[in-house]
Amino acid sequence: MDLLRLATAGSVDDGKSTLIGRLLYETGSVPKDRLEAIEAASRRRGAEGLDLSLLTDGLIAEREQGITIDVAHVYFATSRRRFIIADTPGHVEYTRNMVTGASTAAVSVILIDARNGLVEQTHRHYFISALLRIPTVVVCVNKMDLVDYSQARFDAIAAAFRAMAAPVQPANQVLHILPVSSLHGENVTRKSPHLGWYHGPTLLDVLHGADTHQRSALPGRLQVQRVLRPRHEGALDIRTYAGRITSGTFAVGDDVVVQPGDRRSRIASLTRHGRVVTRAEAGESVSLDLTDDIDVGRGSVLAPPDAAPVARQAFDATLCWLDEQPLRLDRVYLLQHGVRRVRAKVTAISGLVDVTTLQVTTPGPAELRLNQLATVSLRLGEPIHADAYADNPPNGAFVIIDTDTSSTAGVGFVAAPAASPAATEL
Numbered sequence: 001m002d003l004l005r006l007a008t009a010g011s012v013d014d015g016k017s018t019l020i021g022r023l024l025y026e027t028g029s030v031p032k033d034r035l036e037a038i039e040a041a042s043r044r045r046g047a048e049g050l051d052l053s054l055l056t057d058g059l060i061a062e063r064e065q066g067i068t069i070d071v072a073h074v075y076f077a078t079s080r081r082r083f084i085i086a087d088t089p090g091h092v093e094y095t096r097n098m099v100t101g102a103s104t105a106a107v108s109v110i111l112i113d114a115r116n117g118l119v120e121q122t123h124r125h126y127f128i129s130a131l132l133r134i135p136t137v138v139v140c141v142n143k144m145d146l147v148d149y150s151q152a153r154f155d156a157i158a159a160a161f162r163a164m165a166a167p168v169q170p171a172n173q174v175l176h177i178l179p180v181s182s183l184h185g186e187n188v189t190r191k192s193p194h195l196g197w198y199h200g201p202t203l204l205d206v207l208h209g210a211d212t213h214q215r216s217a218l219p220g221r222l223q224v225q226r227v228l229r230p231r232h233e234g235a236l237d238i239r240t241y242a243g244r245i246t247s248g249t250f251a252v253g254d255d256v257v258v259q260p261g262d263r264r265s266r267i268a269s270l271t272r273h274g275r276v277v278t279r280a281e282a283g284e285s286v287s288l289d290l291t292d293d294i295d296v297g298r299g300s301v302l303a304p305p306d307a308a309p310v311a312r313q314a315f316d317a318t319l320c321w322l323d324e325q326p327l328r329l330d331r332v333y334l335l336q337h338g339v340r341r342v343r344a345k346v347t348a349i350s351g352l353v354d355v356t357t358l359q360v361t362t363p364g365p366a367e368l369r370l371n372q373l374a375t376v377s378l379r380l381g382e383p384i385h386a387d388a389y390a391d392n393p394p395n396g397a398f399v400i401i402d403t404d405t406s407s408t409a410g411v412g413f414v415a416a417p418a419a420s421p422a423a424t425e426l
Helices: 016-026 032-044 060-065 092-102 120-131 151-165 203-209
Strands: 003-009 072-077 082-087 107-113 136-142 174-179 221-228 240-247 249-251 255-259 263-272 275-277 279-281 285-290 301-303 310-321 333-337 340-353 373-386 397-401 408-417
Touching: 003 016, 003 092, 003 120, 016 072, 016 082, 016 107, 016 203, 082 092, 092 120, 107 120, 107 203, 120 151, 136 151, 136 203, 151 174, 174 203, 221 285, 249 263, 263 279, 310 340, 333 373, 373 408
Parallel strands: 003 082, 003 107, 107 136, 136 174
Antiparallel strands: 072 082, 221 240, 221 301, 240 285, 249 279, 255 263, 255 301, 263 275, 263 285, 310 373, 310 408, 333 340, 333 397, 340 373, 397 408
């Protein structure tokens, strides 16, 4: 049974947490004791009936304020698929939470209140989904019960959303727009008699049908996390390499190139979860043996010889700053790409990205503050083997780490390559 990662986003009071609670409730994913606790909490809050939003609004502060203030990860499953939901906050000051919560998602679910239509945060939520190149976007026009299930109102919102999305929508991104009422469970997991004019799928139908194999069609990338050597007496001195396939597929007999070093070999065997296999794909953790005894270590990247990532030591990127301490151009940070860490400097902030339009304002500021997105230039102490994010998202993302606090200070997405200058001490 495969796994689908999705992220939800919406403005305050769009009903996002209630929608997730409805999915959990109607798929039988709420344990009995948890359901009893939510029933008691609903009565204390004076709610009419079961307040399903409490299933995801787990922080005391967000319950008191009635808003979601952090990313809550929710797990559920049906007979057809397993799901992990990243329930991201709606406030503009929590843009960083949406970026990090949605960065691994295959589906983005964006809620719109049918009474209000598109608002500023709708633009921001979709443009972040476009920036991250999330393969499938599902727009739920929620609270249809409060507009008398009006087809005209739904059609107007759907047309406005498509017009807003068209200039920046990635070529292969799939867009669904659905009318729902999460409070009453209409068109979430079952059809509604009040929406007889709507002939499309329910939200759960879309989630069941979403493609989870798009990354398997990309060029193969595997970054080595561990080098395993036999420890018992008499064992052959054969090294096995363990890691997670971030994109593409690998099979026994495939030729591979190992970076850095441009060393070539062939896959002799593959093991997944302790079982010998002949093929593995994106998202799977494997161990493998090569036919040649070559230098492979933690952080080495295996790829097809005809589609290997290039070495990048100076490049441009889009960077979202996550730290309360601003980014400064005179500081040295650590850049982590997969398991590989190198020293890095941001040498220029060339422009500030407006997350409601994706327009870039130039020149850029002198420093980058919390929740701001910018186009930047970086220089590394050592090269990394990364792809442009637009070409291969899993191998084109990185994080910036503060060397003083060891906290994650930013998340970035590789843009166009730049010439790699001679190594400069950082």
